[in-house]
Amino acid sequence: MHLLELILVCLAAALNLRVTGASRLYGIVLTVWTTLSLSALAADAIRLFEWLPAVQWVRSLGFFWFLASIPICMARAIRRQADQPTMDPQRRQILKSGAALALTPLSGIGFAIHKANQDAAVRVVDIPIPGMPADLRGLKLLHLSDLHVSSFFPIERLRRVVDQANTLNPDLALITGDLITSYGDPLEETIREISRLRACSGIWGCLGNHEIVAGAEEEATHLGQRAGIEFLRSQNRRLHFGKATINVAGVDYQRKGRPYLSQANQLMREDEFNVLLSHNPDVFQQASSQRWDLTLAGHTHGGQVNLEFLHPSLNPALFYTPFIYGLYSQEKSSMYVTSGLGTVGIPARLGTKSEIALIRLV
Ligand SMILES: [Fe+2]
Secondary structure (H helix, E strand, O other), X not given: OHHXXXXXXXXXXHHOOOOOOHHHHHHHHHHHHHHHHHHHOOHHHHOXXXXXXXXXXXXXXHHHHHHHHHHHHHHHHHHHHHOOOOOOHHHHHHHHHHHHHHOOHHHHHHHHHHHHOOOOEEEEEEEOOOOOOHHHOOOEEEEEOOOOEOOOOOHHHHXXXXXXXXXXXXXXXXXXXXXXXXXXXXXXXXXHHHOOOOOOOXXXXXXXXXXXXXXXXXXXXXXXXXXXEEEOOOEEEEEEEOOEEEEEEEEOOOOOOOOOOOOHHHHOOOOOEEEEEEOOHHHHHHHHHOOOOEEEEOOOHHHOEOOOOOOOOOOHHHHOOOOOOEEEEEOOEEEEEOOOOOOOOOOOOEOOOOEEEEEEEO
């Protein structure tokens, strides 16, 4: 992540090399942000300042700088052409209109910030499961993920999410990680809010990569236990519904380069409905081959800022996984990937919404 940030800043700096005036401000942002990013490369150093809410904003400013640099530089280049003394007046007018047009993506940035700050929408997803026991039919599973409670997603917003989720009367509440973003984010308050969820068969979860980034895996597990939330870390729990049983298992974030879901099949129970909670969705091939009935995941934020409305391939999450958002099925396995609630990097969403997912087994 920090390497990506550095690359983006360098690109923005290269783009703005010949721009005067505002470039001074950019220069200040560049210096501060690059320093922060470089320091962040050392895991211990980041904790000296990452707890400051302002740090996340300064870093996000760098991203916005990069995004804004492209249209601004394009517009300036076109304007320079238009201002050539030898330019034909009619052509000059066309070029000036083109320069104004080149700035329109800036309004997209404002729109994306606005979208990210809208309250979450409820998405009801019916998942047909062949051979589903009658006692499980119609069961409602609340699925929340990627809360990222931080300076971008204040605790008040989570409070509204919990209130909204409680109106859905779920049977089970399932959380698939990234409760917070960084070290110093309000983990205890976040867990206290989640514990207000009302689901007759309890609140269960797994941890995400940001719990690792924040060094908060143990603390989250401990605080969860105290609040009546169990974060399953290569563990499973069997929940009975009439004569049927749901076996809920959870795994920690599965790191790339290591075998996915190794030994997770030992958490499965024969003749029961096996549900796997995994923060990252790219485990689906493995989950399917292990014959998990249902996998719930998040992590991608639906691409967070994507241009899928132009072409389906314009989604940054595709660099990571083909399972970006929605319902996937393979043989007898299904997976739902939620776009989650919060954001990371920048407080912006484009082409994807903040969502509360309600899974209905049908
Ligand atoms: Fe996330």
